[in-house]
Amino acid sequence: MKSFGFLSFGHYGRGTGPYDPDARRALHEAIEIARGADEIGVNGAYFRVHHFARQAASPMPLLSAIAATTERIEVGTGVIDMRYENPLYLAEEAGALDLIADGRVALGVSRGAPEAADRGWESFGYTGSTDPRGADIAQEKFETFLQAIQGTPMTRAAAQPYMSDAAPHAPLRIEPQSEDLFSHIWWGAGSRDTAERTGRMGLNLMSSTLLTEATGAAFGDLQAEQIERFRTAYKEAGHTGSPRVSVSRSVFPIVTEQDRHLFGMRPGEDSDQIGIIDNGRATFGRTYTDEPDKLIEQLKADAAVQAADTLMLTIPSQAGVDLNLHILESFARHVAPELGWKPNTEGPVQGDRIG
Template sequence: MKKIGFLSFGHWTPSPQSGARSASDVLHQSIDLAVAAEELGADGAYFRVHHFARQLASPFPLLAAIGARTSRIEIGTGVIDMRYENPLYMIEDAGAADLISNGRLQLGISRGSPEQVVDGWRYFGYQPGEGEDASAMARRHTEVFLDMLAGKGFAEPNPRPMFPNPPGLLRLEPHSEGLRERIWWGAGSNATAEWAAKLGMNLQSSTLKDDETGEPFHKQQADQIRAYRAAWKEAGHTRTPRVSVSRSIFALTTDMDRAYFGRGGKESDSIGYIDEKTRAIFGRSYADEPERLIEQLKEDEAIAEADTLLLTVPNQLGVAYNAHVIEDILTHIAPALGWR
């Protein structure tokens, strides 16, 4: 059994060919798609976060709105760039969204990917400390965030407060019990996956990672998951961690599907560079008739290793079409592979 959700980047463009022409369109359609996905029986509605781009950027208002409109589906991110975040303020936002959804928040965080502007986090008021680079700053923000999520008091109360205080040092409010176990780290390498395991975070692995061995993407990603689980066991955590992978998967069941994605099943991995220095491998997408698609997905070792699959959706094609894409996977593909 696997949990199956969708992951939306929330693109919008004023082009007349786009079904999402403004930020308002994307936000409202994201809520509607989460509601539709829940009705179809999907397990998760996840959203990417990119700053300075015509994409979704501030996740917590959106997640809170979805939490208020739905009752069962998990709501999450994949991922929030911790270079840009105030960890304490983020705890308040995350706690509120989690409480509104009655404990359904699955918060994916990470160092983030190359952004639209140079060192965009500087415009948000952050810069690496002495001896740090931006990645180390993101990990420092993360460690503060995880520590404060425990809900321990740390702030000295005012002796003459406006409102009465409970005894002792004060913690951040609202506090959401259990949220600490629903934090995920988006790892781009085996080493960062192992670091996430030691800190007790779940693992998100997307459609790209550092090219560490030259093997096909799905094999490298499966090795990353196995390294993560070994590090988790070595750290002595008592709960079972969760692992998600992302994929672009399209079952070609209609003429519209074939017009959009019918490329003859010849997709393959590709190699590129992140920040002009890190060699990365980008995983293939899948698009084929259901019978052939099932056989291709059987060979994907990383999907087999993961307990959660996030389907990246072409959000600019509109809510109805994306609901159709999700439904096809849930009804035509997942049962044949033993996922549902």
């Protein structure tokens, strides 16, 4: 493990109490948590994206605010739901964000997880999908997005271009362009097949918080196989870079009596769970809650944590700034160094340019 960050679902409520922030407070606290994490030396601040729910939904303003007020921490998503996106507008936003962040971006995108709304993307104006999950339009949009961020012309100049130095009818690309943005794009994969496709595309892999498969294997073992297939497919496709791989886990070090009271394990939480997602069996990873020395042993035995270079800790964001920074600092001080981590002093982990 080279780096670790936090993954926030951005839950909020109606502002009725300490653990029920409204949307404004949740956003401000997300920025404060990221700033505090940057000071601790945590490598990344990543946010889930869900629509029509009291959760984080529009990541670009939040990520821009964090990037503009921190020095080293990577900012990103896990993941943007392409079914809801205009690919060219997203390309503009992503290019601007990458420039604001000086390359400290890990933009996770995918077909998207099940949503609160029934085919909610159609309410955004994106119709025409023949797949009940919308995977077809998500893939089509993503391909357009990738072309746009790599400078492929998307339209032509007018016969008399207004406020532009372009020649009449000249091809025009999306602006702004960030030269290395492609190498900062991750695909969120929930299956081994999707991981292989991600490798063939030459992207980074963001292994999902759940896998849409249940083979009987432990979650970590199934995820490790997914990672191995991704890396094999990446090389076989002729890519020569060093793609990054992330996994997420719920990890709560117990270093105080308050930790034991808040995070003490409940029956069934120390094992993987099998559920139903999109009418199919899915595997959900366990929660790790223990004293630091035991957590170190458990995480070293987690094949996927060992195979990945980036670990995202899912945090209870609605619990406030102090508690979440305590969780991150406890992990950074008592657990992460034994897993190969060093405090972030220079910026995000960098591999070779991928592609």
